[in-house]
Amino acid sequence: MSENLLPYDGETYYFGTIFSSEDARQYYESLLKTIIWRNDEAMMFGKKIITKRKVAWYGEKEFSYTYSKITKTALPWTKELLALKKVAEQRTNANYNSCLLNLYHNGTEGMAWHSDGEKDLEKNGSIASLSFGAERKFVLKHKQSKLKIDVWLESGSLLEMKGKTQEFWLHRLPPTKQVFEPRINLTFRIIV
Numbered sequence: 001m002s003e004n005l006l007p008y009d010g011e012t013y014y015f016g017t018i019f020s021s022e023d024a025r026q027y028y029e030s031l032l033k034t035i036i037w038r039n040d041e042a043m044m045f046g047k048k049i050i051t052k053r054k055v056a057w058y059g060e061k062e063f064s065y066t067y068s069k070i071t072k073t074a075l076p077w078t079k080e081l082l083a084l085k086k087v088a089e090q091r092t093n094a095n096y097n098s099c100l101l102n103l104y105h106n107g108t109e110g111m112a113w114h115s116d117g118e119k120d121l122e123k124n125g126s127i128a129s130l131s132f133g134a135e136r137k138f139v140l141k142h143k144q145s146k147l148k149i150d151v152w153l154e155s156g157s158l159l160e161m162k163g164k165t166q167e168f169w170l171h172r173l174p175p176t177k178q179v180f181e182p183r184i185n186l187t188f189r190i191i192v
Helices: 023-036 081-094
Strands: 011-017 036-044 047-059 064-067 070-073 098-104 112-114 129-135 137-144 148-153 157-161 169-173 183-189
Touching: 011 148, 023 036, 023 081, 023 183, 036 070, 047 070, 081 129, 081 157, 081 183, 148 157
Parallel strands: none
Antiparallel strands: 011 157, 036 047, 047 098, 064 070, 098 183, 112 169, 129 157, 129 183, 137 148, 137 169
16 A cells, blocks of 8 residues: 555545556557547536536446536446456455546646535545546645645556545646646546
């Protein structure tokens, strides 16, 4: 087990690369082709925003998942997603029933500060995040103390957030002009 990155109020573990560079490349290419990608939508200040970043939502049944006031319905698992889910479950010792995928075309696409605290998610449950493609910086920030922790997510790596992390910490993927390649991120979750 890797060490908890958070000094207090939560648990976040970075396992480093758990796939060989060859396996990571193959998963990346396969996910790029086989996943049904859609531009993400969010409601901000009463307006519907369409992002450049693409997303996909998969699960063991047609779960509905609402975030940013937009509801998505899960598509059935692909064989690659089932294989990746199994690996994530073995490493984190958790069981997942759904996966939200993000496709960032390059470093200019990121994710703003947020917590994954939607009511559909299991409270204090595990979220396993797999990364394929470009290496990107991931930042956690404590909601009260404002302490920041940076993690570089390599291709083929696994990060797990659980416990009180979503309650006390925000996280983001900051945009950068230094990254030109795409990154695919899979976040395995537990919908209740």
